[in-house]
Amino acid sequence: MLKDITIGQYYPVDSIIHRLDPRIKILSTFVYILSLFIVKDFTAYLYPVIFLAGVVMLSKVPPSYMLRGLKPLFLIIILTFSINIFLTKGEVIYQLGPLDVTKEGLHQAIFMGLRLILLIVGTSLLTLATSPIQLTDGIEKILDPFKKIGVPAHELAMMMTIALRFIPTLLEETDKIMKAQMARGADFESGNILNRAKSLVPLLVPLFISAFRRAEELAMAMEARCYRGGENRTRMKELSFHTRDFIASVVTMLMIGAILIDRFI
Amino acid sequence: MSILIENLTHIYNQNTPFETTALNNVNVEIGKGEFIGLIGHTGSGKSTLIQHLNGLLKPSSGKISINGFDITKKGVALKEIRQRVGLVFQYPEHQLFEETVYKDVAFGPTNLGLTEEEIDKRVKESIELVGLSFKDVKDRSPFELSGGQKRRVAIAGVVAMKPEVLILDEPTAGLDPKSRDEVLSQIKILHDKYKITIILVSHSMEDIARLVDKIFVMDHGNLVLTGVPKEVFSKSEYLESLGLGVPQITNLMKKLKKSGKDIKEDIFTVEDATQEILKLIRGK
Numbered sequence: 001m002l003k004d005i006t007i008g009q010y011y012p013v014d015s016i017i018h019r020l021d022p023r024i025k026i027l028s029t030f031v032y033i034l035s036l037f038i039v040k041d042f043t044a045y046l047y048p049v050i051f052l053a054g055v056v057m058l059s060k061v062p063p064s065y066m067l068r069g070l071k072p073l074f075l076i077i078i079l080t081f082s083i084n085i086f087l088t089k090g091e092v093i094y095q096l097g098p099l100d101v102t103k104e105g106l107h108q109a110i111f112m113g114l115r116l117i118l119l120i121v122g123t124s125l126l127t128l129a130t131s132p133i134q135l136t137d138g139i140e141k142i143l144d145p146f147k148k149i150g151v152p153a154h155e156l157a158m159m160m161t162i163a164l165r166f167i168p169t170l171l172e173e174t175d176k177i178m179k180a181q182m183a184r185g186a187d188f189e190s191g192n193i194l195n196r197a198k199s200l201v202p203l204l205v206p207l208f209i210s211a212f213r214r215a216e217e218l219a220m221a222m223e224a225r226c227y228r229g230g231e232n233r234t235r236m237k238e239l240s241f242h243t244r245d246f247i248a249s250v251v252t253m254l255m256i257g258a259i260l261i262d263r264f265i
Numbered sequence: 266m267s268i269l270i271e272n273l274t275h276i277y278n279q280n281t282p283f284e285t286t287a288l289n290n291v292n293v294e295i296g297k298g299e300f301i302g303l304i305g306h307t308g309s310g311k312s313t314l315i316q317h318l319n320g321l322l323k324p325s326s327g328k329i330s331i332n333g334f335d336i337t338k339k340g341v342a343l344k345e346i347r348q349r350v351g352l353v354f355q356y357p358e359h360q361l362f363e364e365t366v367y368k369d370v371a372f373g374p375t376n377l378g379l380t381e382e383e384i385d386k387r388v389k390e391s392i393e394l395v396g397l398s399f400k401d402v403k404d405r406s407p408f409e410l411s412g413g414q415k416r417r418v419a420i421a422g423v424v425a426m427k428p429e430v431l432i433l434d435e436p437t438a439g440l441d442p443k444s445r446d447e448v449l450s451q452i453k454i455l456h457d458k459y460k461i462t463i464i465l466v467s468h469s470m471e472d473i474a475r476l477v478d479k480i481f482v483m484d485h486g487n488l489v490l491t492g493v494p495k496e497v498f499s500k501s502e503y504l505e506s507l508g509l510g511v512p513q514i515t516n517l518m519k520k521l522k523k524s525g526k527d528i529k530e531d532i533f534t535v536e537d538a539t540q541e542i543l544k545l546i547r548g549k
Contacts, residue, residue: 013282180354180360183351183353184360185373
């Protein structure tokens with residue numbers, strides 16, 4: 001179950017998308033999300049779909065791998081889909097017991113479902129093709145101008161790095177404790193909701209304890225190596241723009257430009 | 266026959282770029298009441314192997330049966346397996362969670378659905394068995410005990426399930442010498458007195474040499490060597506090529522032999538070495 005979660009996971013291959021500057025990737029993803037919300041009819045979906053398909057192809061991440069990331073979110077997609085299909089008023093085309101399926105509802109449901117899927121696949125592509133370190137470096141750089149108004153850009157980036165760094169560790173820890181308790185006959189998979197919630201106690205208590213222990217150890221280890229925040233800190237790898245980054249920005253701009261023209265003109 | 270493993274293969278993350286073969290066609294036979302030592306460098310597949318033995322991992326292919334009971338069959342009751350095979354993980358104290366030692370040790374037996382009296386009896390028994398005083402520790406929080414005591418409470422939690430096979434993954438890692446000796450001697454008692462089949466994973470060749478009847482050596486997911494300590498430790502060069510070794514006392518005896526002393530080389534415990542060296546001195 002735990003290994004199905006691909007959101008936030010990095011897929012280590014060498015591709016042009018992987019090599020892009022993280023700032024461009026973050027901003028492009030942002031523009032892409034924006035574009036999904038500007039789109040108002042099916043034909044205009046063509047632009048973000050083509051854009052996404054192109055990026056997926058260039059990224060060398062197998063599409064099947066990406067779709068697997070959708071699995072845990074399947075429930076949310078189904079929920080959105082059903083709410084829209086049954087609760088939108090309009091011309092009734094099919095009756096399912098007390099529920100009416102309307103033409104508008106069907107349209108709306110497919111539209112929203114598609115938006116959600118595109119949103120998830122697009123954003124997970126960002127983390128699949130960008131290593132966590134690069135990602136936080138990018139965020140730190142993007143937030144740089146806001147330092148003047150007191151945004152602690154470096155500290156935020158460092159917190160994110162650490163949080164991302166510990167996701168796999170905590171998953172592994174969860175897996176280990178789960179197994180240890182299962183070896184003692186604990187059952188996490190059956191029973192009603194109340195029993196299941198109760199059965200999580202033997203998992204959560206040790207997990208919290210170990211998370212606190214790890215946090216303390218990490219803080220100590222950082223102190224021991226004289227860590228003291230962002231002031232005057234230099235970095236080993238400076239970010240720099242290349243031709244490919246300009247091309248990527250232009251392509252992104254063309255995509256959202258096309259959508260804007262389609263919608264407003 | 267207590268445990269029979271046939272053609273066991275396990276592949277992690279099959280069909281992803283992280284795919285790794287952790288176990289490659291492993292065949293093992295373990296007799297009832299045997300004391301087995303499992304050695305191998307980190308990442309050799311030991312942990313993967315032992316997790317198969319109580320159904321925590323499902324094999325990619327192959328079969329495992331415990332006392333004639335096939336545990337890899339579809340639809341096998343996992344509770345049944347876990348009652349038969351107790352597994353003590355590395356740093357088992359990290360799994361403690363209850364308010365009191367009593368409740369924590371009772372967790373396993375309670376999950377087995379035993380009667381209150383039986384649970385009470387087993388908790389008492391197993392806490393005493395691991396060398397703690399039931400009266401002193403039962404109402405204390407497991408988190409305020411010392412490292413060695415925590416470890417023993419965690420082991421008691423598994424022992425209380427009365428398994429036919431007990432597997433311990435480096436039960437002495439990170440303990441001070443005194444706690445280590447105590448934990449090991451209690452494991453020995455479990456084996457000698459209660460006739461439990463024991464599989465001990467350890468990096469200490471001394472402990473292995475002192476305790477076990479038979480050694481299994483693993484390397485890169487393969488079972489490369491099995492035999493009684495005498496056979497296995499006689500291949501010291503091979504063991505060293507696997508990143509393992511022989512007990513230090515054996516190395517000493519080898520050096521003595523090399524320097525021309527008339528002494529036996531196949532000695533693996535300090536006690537035997539003492540006898541042998543005394544014999545040499547007295548013989549002169």
